[in-house]
Amino acid sequence: MSQAFTYIVECADGSLYTGWTTNLEQRVAVHNAGKGARYTRSRLPVKLVWWEELQDKIAAQSREARIKLLSRREKLILIQQRTEGQAAERAD
Structure with missing residues (x-):
């Protein structure tokens, strides 16, 4: 089985977009290239x-x-909650 991710990005207008992918880094790059979801293209x-x-x-x-x-x-x-959890992991 291959890994997959569910993610949330914050758009420039402050809105939140939720999606899923098998390559997180590439998917965010695609969004920022204006080739991702229609919703994020104008944001x-x-x-x-x-x-x-x-x-x-x-x-x-x-x-x-x-x-x-x-x-x-x-x-x-x-x-x-995710941000707080990551901060706690870095402190350890």
Whole structure:
């Protein structure tokens, strides 16, 4: 099974876009080249603010669908929890 990622990018206008990919770095570059999702094309640049590695494409798509049901506030909490977790890992 190959790895896949669900991710959230913050657009230049402050909005959040959720997607999934098998190559996170390349996908963010595609978004910033204006060749990604229609939604992000007019909101460049985008910045990766959250991601989660999953076991495969199906799991990543399922997670994406669940995140898209969250409110903006809930997505911001998800992002904040990830950021705090990364800061704690760096402190160790």
